[in-house]
Amino acid sequence: MLKIADKEFSSRLFTGTGKFSSLPLMQEALFASGSELVTMALRRVDINNQKDDFLSYLRHPKINLLPNTSGVRTAKEAVFAAQLAREALETNWLKLEIHPDPKYLMPDPVETLLATEELAKAGFIILPYIHADPVLCKRLENAGASAVMPLGSPIGSNKGLKTIDFLEIIIEQSNIPVIVDAGIGSPSDAAKAMEIGADAVLVNTAIAVSENPVQMAIAFKMAVEAGRIAYSARLAKQENHAIASSPLTAFLDEEF
Amino acid sequence: MKNFKELFEAHSWDEVKESIYSKTKNDVEQALKSSKRNLEDFKALVSPAAASFLEPMAQLSQRLTQKRFGKTIQLYIPLYLSNECTNICTYCGFSLDNKVKRRTLSENEILQEVAVIKSMGYEHVLLVTGEANQTVHVEYFKKVLKLIRPYFAQVSMEVQPLDTDEYTELIPLGLTSVLIYQETYNKADYRKHHPKGKKSSFDYRLETPDRLGRAGIYKMGLGVLIGLEDWRTDSFYTALHLGYLERTYWQSRYSLSFPRLRPFSGGLQPKVAMNDRELVQLICAYRLFNEEVEISLSTRETEQFRNHCVQLGITSISAGSKTNPGGYAVEPGSLEQFEISDERSPMEIAEMIRTKGYEPVWKDWDKALQC
Numbered sequence: 001m002l003k004i005a006d007k008e009f010s011s012r013l014f015t016g017t018g019k020f021s022s023l024p025l026m027q028e029a030l031f032a033s034g035s036e037l038v039t040m041a042l043r044r045v046d047i048n049n050q051k052d053d054f055l056s057y058l059r060h061p062k063i064n065l066l067p068n069t070s071g072v073r074t075a076k077e078a079v080f081a082a083q084l085a086r087e088a089l090e091t092n093w094l095k096l097e098i099h100p101d102p103k104y105l106m107p108d109p110v111e112t113l114l115a116t117e118e119l120a121k122a123g124f125i126i127l128p129y130i131h132a133d134p135v136l137c138k139r140l141e142n143a144g145a146s147a148v149m150p151l152g153s154p155i156g157s158n159k160g161l162k163t164i165d166f167l168e169i170i171i172e173q174s175n176i177p178v179i180v181d182a183g184i185g186s187p188s189d190a191a192k193a194m195e196i197g198a199d200a201v202l203v204n205t206a207i208a209v210s211e212n213p214v215q216m217a218i219a220f221k222m223a224v225e226a227g228r229i230a231y232s233a234r235l236a237k238q239e240n241h242a243i244a245s246s247p248l249t250a251f252l253d254e255e256f
Numbered sequence: 257m258k259n260f261k262e263l264f265e266a267h268s269w270d271e272v273k274e275s276i277y278s279k280t281k282n283d284v285e286q287a288l289k290s291s292k293r294n295l296e297d298f299k300a301l302v303s304p305a306a307a308s309f310l311e312p313m314a315q316l317s318q319r320l321t322q323k324r325f326g327k328t329i330q331l332y333i334p335l336y337l338s339n340e341c342t343n344i345c346t347y348c349g350f351s352l353d354n355k356v357k358r359r360t361l362s363e364n365e366i367l368q369e370v371a372v373i374k375s376m377g378y379e380h381v382l383l384v385t386g387e388a389n390q391t392v393h394v395e396y397f398k399k400v401l402k403l404i405r406p407y408f409a410q411v412s413m414e415v416q417p418l419d420t421d422e423y424t425e426l427i428p429l430g431l432t433s434v435l436i437y438q439e440t441y442n443k444a445d446y447r448k449h450h451p452k453g454k455k456s457s458f459d460y461r462l463e464t465p466d467r468l469g470r471a472g473i474y475k476m477g478l479g480v481l482i483g484l485e486d487w488r489t490d491s492f493y494t495a496l497h498l499g500y501l502e503r504t505y506w507q508s509r510y511s512l513s514f515p516r517l518r519p520f521s522g523g524l525q526p527k528v529a530m531n532d533r534e535l536v537q538l539i540c541a542y543r544l545f546n547e548e549v550e551i552s553l554s555t556r557e558t559e560q561f562r563n564h565c566v567q568l569g570i571t572s573i574s575a576g577s578k579t580n581p582g583g584y585a586v587e588p589g590s591l592e593q594f595e596i597s598d599e600r601s602p603m604e605i606a607e608m609i610r611t612k613g614y615e616p617v618w619k620d621w622d623k624a625l626q627c
Contacts, residue, residue, distance in 0.1 A: 019326020021613050043622045046379075046409075071625040073507060084624045102475075102509040103502060103548045156324055209322050 002199055004177050005093075005125045005146045007064065011036050012194065013224040014066070014179060016204025018044070020213065023057045029207055030063065033217035039066040039095045039202065042081055047088035066127065068095035073108075075115035082119055094119065095149070096128040105155045109136050113143060120144025129181055132163035137170045137178075148174065149202065151182035152193065156205045158185025161192055171197040187216075187223030194227025195235060259466055260500050261459060267496065269442055272299075273489040279303035288312060293545050298495045301541035302488045310533065313540040317569040320547045327614045330572040331602065332380040332412070332552075333373055336581040337361050337400060339593065341386030343453030345439075347481065347517055347524045349579075349593045350386045352453065356591045360391055363403055365586045370407050372584040376576055376602045379409040379619040382435070384579075387416035387455060394422045398429060405430035410621035412475075416454065417464040423471035432621060435477035435513070436464045440484040441493035449484060465497065469505030474626070476501070476508055477552070482535075483517030483526030491538055495545055502546075511550035511572070512542055518556050518594040532561055536568060543569035555596040562598050562605075566612045575605035 002009045015035040020026035030038055038058060046052045058065060067085040072078045075098065082094050096119070098112050099105040107130050116126050125146045130136055132150040140148055150170055153159035160183060161167065171178050177199035184190050190201045203220050210216040279300040287297035288309065300306060301313065338360035339350045349356065361369065373381060383400065385392045392415070401411065414435040418426075423434070440446050443458050450456045468476050478497055480490040491514070498510055516535065517526040530538075535557075542551060552572040553565055562573065578584055579593040600608070606616040 019322075019328060020615060021327035022610065022615050041620075043409075043620055043625060044617070046619060047622075069625075071621065077625060081622070081624045100507045103506065158323065205323065205326070208326055 002177065004127070009036050009200070011221070011224075012200040012228055013190070013221055014039065014181075014200055014202040015207065015217075016202065017041075017054075017058065018204055019208035021208075023053065025213055026208070027057045029213040029217040030058075031060075032214045032221070033207065034221045035217075036062055037064050037066050037200075039068045039204075041070040042067055042085055043071045047085060064093065065089060065091055066093050066095050067091065068097050068129075070097045070099075070105075072098055073100040073111075074098065075111040075118065078111070078115040079118055079122075082115075082124060083122075086124070092123055093125045094127065096126050107131060107151070109133065112136075113139055116140050116145050117143040127179065132166035132170060134166060134169040134173060137174060141174065141176050145176060147177040147179055147199070149179045149181040152180050152189065153183030155182040157183050158206055159183050160185050160189040164192075164196065167193070167198070168196055187219045190220055191223040191227035191230070194224055195230050197231050200224075258504055259463060260497060261462060263496065263500055264441070264462060264493070267493070269489060272492050273486060275299055276303050276488050276492060279305045281305050281308070284309050287544070288316065295492070295495060295499065295545075298541060298545040299492060301544055302491050302538060304488075306537060306541070307533070310537055310540070313544065314536065314568055317540040317543040318567055320543055321569045321571065324547055325550075325571050328617045329566055329570070329609045329614050330380065330550075330617045330620055331378065331606065332382055332410075332572060332574055333376070333378050333602070334382045334384050334414070334574060334577050334579065335366075335369055335373060336384045336579060336583060336593070337366065338385040338388065338392045339581050340388035340391055341453070342389070343387050343455040344451050345455065346449045346451075347484065349591065359581045359587070359590070360385075360388070360396075361581050361586065363399065365582060366400060366403060368585040369582065370404055374407055377606075377618055378602070380412070380621070381408050381410070382412040382414055382574075384413075385415045387453065389416070389454065392416075394418065394425065397426055401426060401429040401431060405623065409619045409623060412477075414477075417461055418467070420467040420470050423468055423473060427471060427473060427626075430623065430626065431473070432626065433475035433477065433509075433511070434468055434473055435479075435511075436461070436468070437477075437479040437481060437513070437515070438462060438494070438497075439481045441480065441490055441497075442485040445485045465501050466504075469501060469508055473508055475511060475550075477511040477513060479513040479515065481517060482514050482530050483528055486528055487514075487530050487534070487538065491541070495542070498546060498549065509550065510548075511552055513552045513554065514538060515554060515556055518597070535561075536565070539565065539569045555598045556594065558597045559600060563608055563612070566609055566614055573605065573609075575600060575602040 011034045014037045017040045045054045069078045069081045098108045127147045129149045137148045153162040179200045180193040180198045181202040207216045276299045283300035284306045287300040340358045341350045412433040446458045550571045553570045555577045580590045609616040
């Protein structure tokens with residue numbers, strides 16, 4: 001079972017809450033996905049309002065909220081937003097997103113590391129969203145991150161695992177869970193991420209913007225499960241060409 | 257220091273116009289096929305040759321917009337603080353030479369207006385004024401921002417252009433975004449429409465987004481007033497400006513609008529008319545050129561047109577707007593800056609958005625993000 005900090009998850013599919021065409025549909029899709037960790041942007045909710053419409057659709061015993069700091073540009077802003085979120089939402093879990101570039105939403109590695117150090121010391125469970133940068137992942141691990149969330153391709157792009165070579169290194173080297181976040185466009189992308197050993201994936205756009213978000217959530221749920229089983233069962237090695245029927249070393253067995 | 261003016265001056269109006277009007281169907285097809293579109297593609301997409309490609313442009317625009325923004329539409333509302341103005345603008349109801357009663361809201365009056373706006377459900381307010389630097393100055397804006405910040409998640413401004421250090425003072429007080437429309441990028445025509453007042457300086461206005469970028473504004477809005485000059489050429493300059501700003505001030509977000517000249521008492525007739533088909537063409541062309549830019553549509557447009565545009569590429573919409581200072585509570589009957597077309601209430605607009613299969617979003621920013 002997947003464990004992050006002190007919490008166990010039976011589902012390895014994490015989800016987002018943006019871009020849905022209605023809040024009831026969002027809720028239905030999230031339930032269908034079986035997801036137990038759901039991220040939501042602080043900017044979208046009124047955290048001081050207990051009756052906030054958005055939040056009321058997310059409150060459910062099976063769902064753990066993962067507030068994110070989307071919109072902040074610096075470590076200082078992230079720390080401030082995190083403290084407000086902890087107070088209002090009564091959770092010390094945080095998806096740390098610092099993207100000073102609002103066009104492509106590229107995460108800032110320097111500010112993210114600084115904020116992780118400070119927030120981890122302050123007792124937060126930090127899941128930083130970052131580039132698929134293996135060295136940065138090790139630095140974040142040392143700084144006290146509880147998991148790392150490297151991107152598969154630009155956020156919202158649905159382009160799949162463009163960073164796969166780096167993800168494989170990160171997964172191999174990491175002592176904390178690796179959650180592939182951003183860019184996963186189809187269930188097959190999610191399955192692939194799980195097959196290479198990711199601990200979980202986070203999917204938002206591909207579910208929210210599909211024609212039928214509830215069915216798509218189910219498809220992702222099954223793909224993540226299939227990918228995980230395949231990883232555990234050790235995939236057979238891929239071969240690019242057929243194995244030669246006259247092996248190069250066969251002559252050693254021949255009698256001269 | 258980098259400045260858009262240099263790039264602007266490297267593009268002659270007449271040559272740009274000529275180039276747009278000589279684009280062919282083949283150029284439009286190329287632009288549609290491309291996965292990353294440049295300014296030449298944009299020219300093709302706003303050209304007359306693209307008129308027969310409206311449906312494929314709209315399909316693509318919808319897909320790209322949903323990918324980036326999801327099935328959501330943001331809501332905002334203008335709050336007119338003042339109609340005092342020392343400028344003459346030939347197309348504006350608040351122009352110095354127009355005989356309207358002038359008023360600048362006091363703090364108490366602003367709070368009355370805010371109460372009505374809040375009761376409609378808004379979290380994003382757009383502050384609007386004319387240009388009267390003796391009374392509606394940076395000190396006034398500071399006072400207003402401090403006054404209203406507790407009530408809103410996001411505060412935008414559409415006021416006279418300011419200096420960099422003035423913007424730098426306002427941002428920490430809760431100013432998130434500034435809209436500054438060039439009106440037209442045709443310098444000669446600009447002079448004609450702005451004969452008097454500080455606004456008559458074309459260059460000072462042109463350089464405003466640079467000053468905003470240097471001040472570190474979170475978001476800025478660009479646009480031209482459709483009806484003054486050839487809209488295709490003006491839109492090219494807007495796209496040129498947008499591309500330059502995105503590269504130079506890469507930490508800011510951008511939005512676009514394209515107000516069509518609306519009648520007001522004693523006002524100017526548009527020199528160039530833009531019909532609904534052409535406005536749809538422009539919305540789609542912007543989206544195909546830039547997948548990330550926010551696009552807003554005001555209550556100047558009609559009900560029916562706005563209903564359909566929700567699915568075409570726009571990302572934010574106003575509703576229930578009053579374009580006169582005091583229009584919500586203090587003095588509802590006073591003369592407006594322009595006549596609005598869509599008079600539905602915010603609740604009716606939200607319902608319309610839901611009917612179209614989109615979620616109306618009232619809040620998408622937080623004071624905590626700006627400390």
